[in-house]
Amino acid sequence: MSKGPQDKLLDHEYDGIREYDNPLPGWWLILFYINIVITVVYVPYYHFGPGPLALERLDEEGVEAARALEAYRKTLPPRKEFTVEELAALEGDAERIKAGAKTFTKLCVSCHLKGGAGQTGPNLTDDYWLHGGKLPNILNTVTNGVEGTSMIAWKTQLNIEDLASVSVYVRSLRGSNPPGGLPPQGQLEKD
Numbered sequence: 244m245s246k247g248p249q250d251k252l253l254d255h256e257y258d259g260i261r262e263y264d265n266p267l268p269g270w271w272l273i274l275f276y277i278n279i280v281i282t283v284v285y286v287p288y289y290h291f292g293p294g295p296l297a298l299e300r301l302d303e304e305g306v307e308a309a310r311a312l313e314a315y316r317k318t319l320p321p322r323k324e325f326t327v328e329e330l331a332a333l334e335g336d337a338e339r340i341k342a343g344a345k346t347f348t349k350l351c352v353s354c355h356l357k358g359g360a361g362q363t364g365p366n367l368t369d370d371y372w373l374h375g376g377k378l379p380n381i382l383n384t385v386t387n388g389v390e391g392t393s394m395i396a397w398k399t400q401l402n403i404e405d406l407a408s409v410s411v412y413v414r415s416l417r418g419s420n421p422p423g424g425l426p427p428q429g430q431l432e433k434d
């Protein structure tokens with residue numbers, strides 16, 4: 244900045260640095276006073292009055308977003324798959340077992356016999372499994388079948404809910420050891 248006629252040096256000096264005793268520019272002062280006025284309104288309104296603070300606004304927006312997400316989910320087609328956790332929660336569910344037993348009687352007893360004792364298909368009541376005896380394994384076998392055998396992929400005939408129910412039922416048969424059951428096949432799997 245060039246030295247104007249109004250520039251007047253102050254007496255003091257800090258390590259060789261000196262300063263002018265000039266007034267602040269008018270535009271700067273105006274902004275400064277506007278700021279003071281805004282603060283007088285802003286602080287009482289937002290910090291002590293009804294105005295929402297940033298965090299409160301964020302909370303409100305979070306609630307709104309959750310609501311929008313929920314509404315969006317409702318527009319989606321029904322779920323296609325269960326997570327391992329969801330499946331674990333279904334295990335032993337009495338309603339599922341009942342529904343699954345019905346499906347089993349209709350579609351599965353021809354090969355696995357009543358109660359899963361086994362005939363064309365293996366015994367489903369013992370601790371030996373060809374394709375895994377945990378619920379996710381069973382659901383997978385029932386859903387996708389076993390290629391090259393008469394165990395078809397039942398997803399062609401049952402929806403995911405029914406597939407899950409019949410699998411929960413099969414899982415519940417374990418240890419029931421009905422009389423005349425087929426001898427074990429596959430790997431020993433302890434629970």
Ligand code: HEC
Nearest residue numbers: 350351354363364365372373374375384385389392393394
């Ligand atoms: C037409 C005969 C047939 C029908 C009907 C049938 N299965 Fe099977 N199933 C089999 C055969 C055969 C196997 C063994 C496949 C192999 O050799 O790996 C099998 C295997 C299985 C296994 C795997 C057992 C293991 O040891 O891992 C499960 C679970 C099973 N079936 C459940 C069902 C359910 C549930 C139904 C009804 C929705 C059903 N099956 C209907 C023939 C059948």
